[in-house]
Amino acid sequence: MENFTFYSPTRFVFGRGAELRAGELVRSLGGTRALIVYGGGSVKRSGLYDRVVASLQAAGVGHCEIGGVLPNPRSGLVYAGIDLARREGADFVLSMGGGSAIDTGKAIALGMRYAGDFWDFFCGKATPAAAAPHGVIPTLPAAGSEGSNSCVITQEDGMLKRGLNIDLNRPLFALMNPELTFTLPPYQTACGIVDMLSHVLERYFTDTPDVDLTDRMAEALMRSIVAAAPAAMRDPADYEARATLLWAGTLAHNDSVGVGREQDWSSHRIGHELSARYDCAHGAVLSVLFPAWMRYVYRHDVMRFAQYASRVWGVEMNFAHPETTALAGIARTAAFFASLGMPRTLAQLGADEADIPTLAAGVVRAPDGTCGRFVRLDTEAIEAILRLAAQSDGEEAFK
């Protein structure tokens, strides 16, 4: 086990009616006027916005609002939000929606307490010393932004997508009502499931020895996600399945199951390149990439992949041929993603095989020309993974 720091100060209020506590909590944290940040307007159509505003009003908290956050959130709305908060005298940020709305709220909260350009923090010119208090109401279990220290914003001037991982990004509270996720379309539900499973997988495949406790916690989380997924897909209003996925999405990314171990994150790195180029959903990209990555790297640690197959997917261990078990686990992963209606090939993402060299070159920007930790991937390796991802079922390419 490696040394680690685990810090997750967010107050998670979970269950039916959680959003109704917004006013009381903002007030108790000293907020007198909240800037509400949201996305495309589904929070207004669903009535969530009105319930939250009523709760703020009942607590004597004023509000102003900024909507229209898009996926892969942009800097423009962050600047607008900071300006609005200053003009309106807002002293609290309240974000509601998916990861993009929450990340926008995080960036606005940083900018509100900084005299310069908030982008300074994202391009490494400055380190934030403070953030305005920020509470969130997630409606899409996937990104885990409600419990994470990360914030990803795209600077429109040059379309630079940059992340900032700092403790100040962790929201003060998250109000999590599984009912708010009932109206998610199946495609978004499926993308979220692949996303949260990927957050666990990036942490699970590690070279760090003696990580039995986090291994088992990660396996527990994955088994529960896999068990809840079909129920949520079948009946969008299945409260228990939605509750499991909502809480699992938080645990998958607040580093509960990642402490003390080296983490990989190469599939995410490659995936960001694909989403940027083809404008695909993050979860859809990971559905194609993760099984391909697994097929490429599993020989690096066959027994770890066999453990994954056995403990997460219930594949019987083949003691004579552990590789068989390992491969069965990978096949089960791909089949599970497909069962959710997620894409299996680059072509299904609208990607062109001819772009593979360009894509691979875009991924490897680290000083040492590699990405990933479980297996360090150079440009050639990334191209090979993308070619596996181009097959209808990577297994053929592997053989």
Place this chain on the structure above:
Amino acid sequence: MENFTFYSPTRFVFGRGAELRAGELVRSLGGTRALIVYGGGSVKRSGLYDRVVASLQAAGVGHCEIGGVLPNPRSGLVYAGIDLARREGADFVLSMGGGSAIDTGKAIALGMRYAGDFWDFFCGKATPAAAAPHGVIPTLPAAGSEGSNSCVITQEDGMLKRGLNIDLNRPLFALMNPELTFTLPPYQTACGIVDMLSHVLERYFTDTPDVDLTDRMAEALMRSIVAAAPAAMRDPADYEARATLLWAGTLAHNDSVGVGREQDWSSHRIGHELSARYDCAHGAVLSVLFPAWMRYVYRHDVMRFAQYASRVWGVEMNFAHPETTALAGIARTAAFFASLGMPRTLAQLGADEADIPTLAAGVVRAPDGTCGRFVRLDTEAIEAILRLAAQSDGEEAFK
């Protein structure tokens, strides 16, 4: 799944040398003079105290100290600590040692910010509005006080033992170095293992339906504790086993595996009565009581006990006779405790069977005359459990 709030704001710094960050962290949290709280002096003999003081000095943080905290910590030292902190102008509390030192630090931190008698909080006369900042350095993985909201103090005037569970009790940071636990004697190590496993078990046996995620997280935690225990008993300096137990002890009691479910806690209630009367270690008492409680209640939900046996102990499920599987899991639990050298019977605790009625009467103080939630136990039921606990192996009594 029930509605819940999960709030664990403590910054956990885990690994070799973690204690050396004391000065930097106290300073960053505004502390200028720390009151160091400790127990019997092992922290001085081990050199921990000196390393921490050096770290404080290097950060320009002054200190004063109060030692001598005993198991089942008393109010006298809390009053003395509050007085000392005031006289010396301490603005930070730094506790090091087991759960008793940490709980004493929690009570002192509350008292430092209150003009009245700190006991007002424990007897329900007042609610704390603030606490002095408090950091901890746990050296005994067991009570989980470093991450919990609870504090238990015994008022010497009348020997009233009272607990206070509030968010203000959660330490700001916990510096957790597994090496600090290498010198624990086997008996204390074993008591700690039983204690942390019991913290999971109290949460595991529940009537709340649809708790698959927390079930699996709890099972993961228990399997890891069971796997690490023999290694730590065999080689007290086994870093990886000690690290697993130290982190598991925190997770077992910060409610990670307890959210959204009704919890039982009757074994702890009965146990407190026994420790108070016979002055036994908490873990030793639970080693005797938990298997007896299980034998008494398992028929209430045979399938849950079968799940426990199968998933935690690897007992093969007997589909024709699930009761056989359930009982095998209970027997494995008792055998595991015995393998650690823990007592199995009331007599081994020095308890007298003739006291059973008095003990049972002492446990049931709730308005409705019961204790426990999984099965509500009245006086008669508690007496039956204690009689099972009097047997060399409760099974005979059960048949």
